[in-house]
Amino acid sequence: MSDINYDFKDLLNVGENFNLLYTQMLNGKRIRSEKTGVVYVFDEVGCGKTVSAIIAIASVIKEKQMENEGYKILVLTQKSVCLQFEEEIKEKLKIDSNVIYNVAYDTTNSLEENIPTYIKEKSCIIVSNPHKIGYLNGKEKRWDLVVIDEAHDLICNNQKQTEAYYTDKINKAYDEYLNDKNFSIERKKYIKDYLNNIDKESSFYNAIYQFVQQIAVEERNEHLQTGRISVPESRSKENVKFRELLNLKSNKLMFLSATPYKNSREMDFINYAFVAAHILTDHTIFAARYLPELDWVQDVYSATEGGKQKMEAANTSFMFKEIAQAIPFDSKDTKIINGKRRIVEIWDSKEDTDILRKNIISKLDKKEEVKNRFLIFVSNSQEGVHVFKKIFPEESKGFDIREDNKHYYKNKNGITCQFIMNKFDNTLEMKSYSKENEKIPDILIVTWQVAQVGINLPTFNYVVNYHIPSIPGYLEQRYGRIDRLNSTNDPLYNIYYLDNNGMSFIYRLNLFTALNHYIEMVVGIPHNLPTKNLLFCDKLKPKKVNxxxxxxxxxxxxxxxxxxxxxxxxxxxxxxxxxxxxxxxxxxxxxxxxxxxxxxxxxxxxxxxxxxxxxxxxxxxxxxxxxxxxxxxxxxxxxxxxxxxxxxxxxxxxxxVTQINSAKGLEKLSDAGSIIYWNDNHETIVSNIEEIVKKLC
Known part of the structure; x- marks a missing residue:
């Protein structure tokens, strides 16, 4: 590892709470590469993507310091995460904290006044939520680095939109565009030349060809009153955030996402490259060089010779916690592989109407070395109260969640339960639960909107999904709240609680849909991205309904x-x-x-x-x-x-059910926590993590 120049290390405040990992430091090296200027961090949930971003910030700052210049850095993340991101930058970087500005909670008037002031300073790091992109873009604002967290939310399309967009209508509309006299001959020639120069050997050739045609069709849509081609929501004029994102200008760009695509990997990845081309260049319609580079993945995850060299040269990181954690930066000696157990269970009230209360109370009553704690996801405060009454049926009579003193509850047996929701303005309290302390409740009931992403809760060992979404990536994100690099709990549980009233019939269907998409992705559509099973177990094999x-x-x-x-x-x-x-x-x-x-x-x-x-x-x-x-x-x-x-x-x-149960390789998913990849024959293989780590050291 000494052959790589990590000159930015002296800017990192390495200490007891900040241990450098090889895979994270590699992202700091990647951001300085002159090859593309874009880095994709698609590591597993809980693998330290925020740390990778901070290391990349240090790398860019070092580069600017060597040139005796100031730096302008922008971090875009969800509003609920901005404060945490800001504090981690201050904690982990040896820089003047006065150059760091969090504008997530600024009003419109203060934004209009403050943003120009910040940017005029020699150096600044601005942390913001995406809704404020409009105040941060424009030609006069060129950044040295832009970091986009949870990038898939801004860039990817949902399945129906994608299917509606990528149709034969595009070919016809493109021909009409070429014959439309409203467009300059030069512009049409530019697009045709670009199409003719696409690398025909690329696995993305067909997708890129169609994508560029679609860009032309979108241009024609602007001039039509009728006959427009419907475009995905993320690409439409109505999606202000996406359009304003395209107006950002930066010298370097980093995308962070543990679930980088929603349905069509090729098309979603092309969207990333499309955004990168707009941000990093002034006039490029599309640039294949900005695509995520994942050719190395199969070599690494099958422990093939040469995989490490390919990985280091690529612009994309795709790591799982066990691998990242086993390879420290400062030593060639690997650590013991994290053998943490992941357990998936289903608690169905049709089998036992009191199953939620029984399971939680019994676990809290047990005198175990590990302190059991439960993170329960609901959709709204009404669902939260419903779950609370299920767990504490006697004590909850007359319970009114609207009273401030009821947000934190302690029963006669000393069991504590807290509600954290936006409406109570108490979401920041979760930050203190990332480290062991006496205030952490036994049961934490949260709305998914405030805790599904960006929150670190390694002190909990159970995720209980009362609210169940139909998108598997959302379920993975939730589990990632407790499955962190610094989580010491073993095992970790992912629970689906199926109630028998309220929204239960919708949630049962959502679980069914999520599992179908997940299994289809893992064993039904072979591709070169390994997947860690965090959602499926034998008990979840669906049965037909009469x-x-x-x-x-x-x-x-x-x-x-x-x-x-x-x-x-x-x-x-x-x-x-x-x-x-x-x-x-x-x-x-x-x-x-x-x-x-x-x-x-x-x-x-x-x-x-x-x-x-x-x-x-x-x-x-x-x-x-x-x-x-x-x-x-x-x-x-x-x-x-x-x-x-x-x-x-x-x-x-x-x-x-027929699709799921007939999928080849389904038996590989019976072990939660196993990492699965596909070989060239489209066979499903379980990765040997020990061998992978040895090849990377």
């Missing part, structure tokens, strides 16, 4: 809500005919009752759907179906849409 039995009941419930809606008195906005049209619109998206006539007979109290006749009974307040699914909301529209969506998902679910 549709015939459940569907009949569901259609009865749907029929009831449709009938109730149609039976309401007509108003000025909605006549009987209007309401029938509304119902068709609400259910047609899910193929429920598609193309069938819907007629409500008030006298006979029956609903006709095609040739099917439903006789409607009154549902009482304590009706089991009604209370169990909690479908009564403010409007009948919500009820009809929800149950219709559920029916559709149930039908789709059985198709996914």
């Amino acid at each position: 549709i015939n039995e459940e569907m009949e009941e569901l259609y009865q419930v749907l029929a009831y809500y449709v009938a109730s809606y149609l039976n309401e008195e007509d108003d000025k906005k909605n006549t009987e005919e209007d309401k029938q049209k509304n119902v068709k619109q609400w259910v047609i998206k899910t193929n429920t009752w598609r193309n069938k006539d819907i007629e409500w007979n008030k006298e006979k109290r029956r609903l006709l759907v095609g040739d099917r006749e439903y006789f409607i009974r009154e549902l009482r307040e304590n009706d089991e179906t009604n209370s169990e699914n909690d479908l009564v909301e403010e409007t009948m529209e919500h009820n009809i849409k929800s149950i219709s969506y559920y029916i559709f998902q149930l039908e789709q679910g059985n198709k996914m």
Whole structure:
């Protein structure tokens, strides 16, 4: 490792809480490379990407100091993380802390006044959330380094948007663009020349070719009133953050993301390169040299000779904690491989209605060396109270979360529980929980919006998902809150709690969807990015639902809500005919009752759907179906849409079960924490971490 010049090390405040790792220091070297100017840090959640960014900042500062110049550095991260990022820079860098400015909480007036002042100074490091990019971009503001944290949130598209965009319509629209006289011949020639010069040997050739065509089509969209091609949300004019991001100018750029793509790796990675080309150059339409370089990954993760050299020369880091932690920077001797166990469990209230309380209380009662603590994710304060009442059924009578003194609760047995949510203005309290202290609660109930990313909680060993998203990357991010480099707990648990009321039917479906996407990504679509299994276990292998039995009941419930809606008195906005049209619109998206006539007979109290006749009974307040699914909301529209969506998902679910359970290599996922990669024959292999580490040392 001595062959690499790490001249910026003297700017790092190395100490008890800051140990240098080889893979992180390598990112500081990469940012100084003259090859591209962009570095991608796609390391695992909890692998120290923030430290990599701070080391890169030190590297750029050192370079500017050697030239006797000041520095201008911008860090973009989520608002809830800005303070933590600012404090880590101050703690880990030997620089004047007065040049560091956190503008995340500045008002519009103060931003307009302060930003120009900061930038005029010889040196400055500005930490901001992405919503303020508009005050930080422009030609007069050229940065020496821009760091973009959680980059996928700004850059990647969701699956439906991507599929809608990458269609055959683009080819036709591109031909129309070439024939459109509103565009200069020079501009069209520039695009055609670029397409002709794309490296045909590149694995990204087809994707880049189509992407550049799409850029041309977007330009044409600007001049059209009709016939526009629909573009993904992240690329649309309405997405102000993305558009303003493209107006940033910098000499160097670093992207941080543990989940760098959402659905299509090639297309999402091309989006990264597209953004990099805009930020690092003035006129380039696209530059393949800015693509993430991942050719080394298979060589390293299969412990092949030469993999280390390829990795060091690449612009991309893709590391897991066990590997990063085992290779310290200052010594060629590897540390003991972290053998931390990861355990995935499912707690289903259908099997035991009291399972949440029993499991948590029993773990807290146990006298173990490891202090058990639970981090529970909910969607809102109402869900938080619901979970609290599940755990403390007797003590929660008359409980009102709106009272300030109820945000931190201690029961008669000494068990402590805290609510942390934006509405209580107490989110900063989590920062103190990154290190062991007596104030840390046994149970921490948080809304996912405040704790899903950027928060370090290595003092907890259980993540409990009450709110379950349908995107696997979000579940990985949550688990990463407790699975940190400095986490001493072993084992670590990832729990899915499936309730039997409230939003439970949606969350069950979300879990089903997330697992399908995850397994499809891991064993269904071979690619060269290894994956660590943090989400799947044998207990989660899905089973088919007996549709015939459940569907009949569901259609009865749907029929009831449709009938109730149609039976309401007509108003000025909605006549009987209007309401029938509304119902068709609400259910047609899910193929429920598609193309069938819907007629409500008030006298006979029956609903006709095609040739099917439903006789409607009154549902009482304590009706089991009604209370169990909690479908009564403010409007009948919500009820009809929800149950219709559920029916559709149930039908789709059985198709996914077949897909999931027939996937080759599924047995490799039974061990949580295993690292999986694919060889050239598209075979699924479990990586040998010890061999990988030896090859890198």
